[in-house]
Amino acid sequence: MFLLAWIWLGLVTGLPNWAGNLLGPDHLRPSAEIAILFGLLALAAAFGVRAGRRVTIPLTALVMVVAAFRLADLASNTLIGRPVNLSLDLMLLPAILEVLTGSASRLELALALVAVPTALAVLFALNLGAVAAASRFLEKRLNRRLFAGTAAAMVLLSLGGARAFAPLDQGAVALLAAQAREAMQASALRADNLSRFRQDPFAGTPDDALLAHLGRRDVYVMFFESYGETVLTNPQYRAVVEPTLEGFQSALAEHGFGVRSGLMESPIQGGQSWLAHGTFMSGARLGDQGLYNLMLTSGRQSLARYFGRAGYRTLAVMPALSRPWPEGEFWGFDRIWRTEDMGYAGPHFGWAAIPDQYTLDFIHRQEKRRRDRPLFIEYALISSHGPWEPLPPLLDDWESLGDGEVYKTAPLPPAAASSRYQPMWSDITRKYVDSVDYTLKALQEYLTRYVTDDSLIIILGDHQPAPLITGEGASRSVPVHIVSRDPELLAPFEEWGFIPGMVPRTGPATLPMEAFRDRFLAAFSAREAS
Template sequence: MKRLIATTLLLNALFVALLLPRYPWIPWIAADALLLAGLFALLPRGRGKGLLAAAVGALYAILAFFALSDVLVRQSIGRPFNLYLELGVAGSVFDLMESNLGIGLSLVVLLVLAIVFFALGGFVARLLSRLGAGTPARAGQGVALAGALAVAVSWFPQSTVGLSASQLTATQVQLAADTHQATQAFRQYLEDNPEAGEIASLAELANIDVILGFIESYGISALTDPRYRPVIGARLEQMEQDLRAAGLHIVTGRLRSPVQGGQSWLAHTTLLSGQWINTQLDYEIFLASGFPTLINDLDSTGHDTVAVMPAITEPWPEGRAFGYDRIYDANTMDYRGPPLNWVTMPDQYTWSWFQRRIRDQARSPLFAELALISSHAPWVPVLPVLADWDSIGDGETFNQWRDSGEAPASLWRDPERVREHYARALDYALNVATGYATRHVDRKTLLVLLGDHQAAPLITGDNASRDVVVHIISGDRELLEPFVTNSTLPGFSWGTQPDEDQGGPAMARFRPFLQQQFSAGAPPDAMEISATGTIEN
């Protein structure tokens, strides 16, 4: 009897641990633990009981992996763990680990986690297999009955009786069903609305260089959060002064990104396509559809279309599917400086290389998408901005900072210092983008600088807006007038400060807006699909 009580309490604690990340309260009773303890107390000893205990232990290890993954996913990209989606990005997660920790340490971390989960599963199996000896049948029946009642009660709304295995499993099944429904709806939309995918020639931009610079993790929290506003607010004030002194004009607004904390390619594709793409499955469906994008729109006006992707270090077949004339990645950008943890090269080099190798040699109007990655986690080291841009060359000058800054594993032990480094890295990204604009933007340039997504919840806090800041710069004021006078893309105004109180429209509205304002035809409204599969215009 004592063994039954002690084992039941220990099992309850182990199963409650699976529930803690998901509930704002502490669920004192894990109903599955009671039910399992009672049932195993009633089972006779034998091979069958041992095998069943091993199966339950394996299930517990899997659920423990789900619980840990849910915490990590919520803190990194601001949504619950969804196995249906996560399987498609597991490779990208490992690449991120490798770039920050190195291949050796990454493998050690994975091995340690595997050992921990295996040990947990084995411990649960051993506890269950030892139940029964010397336990009165009536006691086992009582615990099993209490567990069955707790399981039933726990399924009622607002119940404070926690469930582990059944509820976590049901959650993943429901998420998979909802995600499948959403992706099927998106696939059907693309098939049923070919007119939405028509190319619109942006005739009024025919002789304009259109440059799209995605600044990593430049979310609205950089201004609305008092921890970052002093740094970023001051940077935007200086940016406005510098642009005005250079004879340039700027309008600023905000757009809602489909993602937070990661998966930047979903935000890039949403903006380029005019379709709401918030899962890896939708991304793959979109690429397979042949649906045109802003790249095709500007290609039809005679623009040379170029992608500058310094974060890409492996083959990128998806890039070819977008239809760029040329794609440059980390291996083709002639960088001779040091890698900076995850960041392959600093933004100042990316801007300098782009101007020297692409714009200065262009023989036709240019459309370029640049991924500006200096403000990508882990935000260490943060380099100074070189005053002499002509000295940048092939980047060897950055070797003086090869070993500067501490290791990411050290910095990330202190969340407050991580947040400080985030603000500094974003300040650097905005500083060098401003430096590029004052030197190379003119009346024949439309420079769009925007965030791809908010930083992770560790930086923004939970439930932060998913809006990003958007700056549009040109030497020609008339090019910017439509952004502040047209209501189809609300919220833009002159200057560098976005509206901090009013949320922005979806990022998917940007391409239709350009089509409406800079070409003769007006396309259908952009489509949004929510996580539950609902289609919204």
């Protein structure tokens, strides 16, 4: 029983930070930290201190806390490609719960309300049993000597170069120490970053010089949820997406558009899209929630504010924004279109309730047909947001969209059974690439039907999808497509390294996302004001 207790507690407290390493060699090796805990129990027993429930229950609670922390680190690395950061990630719990509840059915939520507490109770009971069994075993002198001899032999093996224990640098103590270091450094980093945010090279540019070379053409920034470089580097995804991109390119050419494409490096992966939006708009890398919150206090001017100073009406289209967004005032939008503002009466399509096709059509009707000055619009296209089901249908008759009730009777896209899908594909990867394919086709239809002028359209991914979609070690690059009928508006992007067509080169990113704002302002603003 003692050996089983050691193995079990080691597995629970030694969870790796990547799902692919579960039950791997390092995870299965004996835990040195649990050996130290048992050593303390043995020492206490040697002095006649019995580890009753007043000891085993607190120790079990400690094991549960460590296990929860390790599980959070595993989830963080698997879903958003970075280690957990307690000081920042606790602030994200409401957003995480919103995504989970918005993606699940009532039955699934009810089952979760039963299953989660039950699982926690079972885990606590198992951990308590393991701690109590180890404590009872170590109460006997012979057993203590046997444990001490075994532990000493393992230490000697480790000193000799053998890997007798799981690596300490991957253990719970190392993880907790890293969190402590980050907390201690937070104050100094905050001051340094705030000073950096306040250094805005365009703050003093006269209003009549700002963006003068755009000629008051509309500019649309279309953030494409989870549209990452993986659709180009993963052969399975590329087999689906590349023909769609090539068809998109041909359709644009037929309607007189030029297009330039490249890659930008996002500050994030897997989630927290607002950090990518904020990085793009502010011209400063916002890789975590702390930096984002700091930006809101900096007084820095966003790209939207510069467009406003240049005489544009500035809009944020956020079809998934269902609660107040006070941060919107900092970013400087004249109008923020939220879920409740968009008049959608159709069915919900998972967490991404409003289809991208509806969003594009609605804003065209409400804003573009009625505008009295040039528009700067930031769209958040969300149909490719996980869990990628059910996927909305792409309707041929855009005039029939109305308030979205047409979706109640429109047939859903059939489950993909085409030969383009290889047998080893999982259900979730198929759904992901189908959602990307849907949004690309919706954008193609919208641009070729409704954009009849020389507007400048910027289509870009906000971040790569979760590592469970891309695999471990994927880049943070996202495709960017620049579309316009005016070659002069495309020329600066060629100078940056963007290439003709809808299929960018893979490899190193053309530029980091935080570089876009300043390069854009420099390219399209006049050097002198009248």
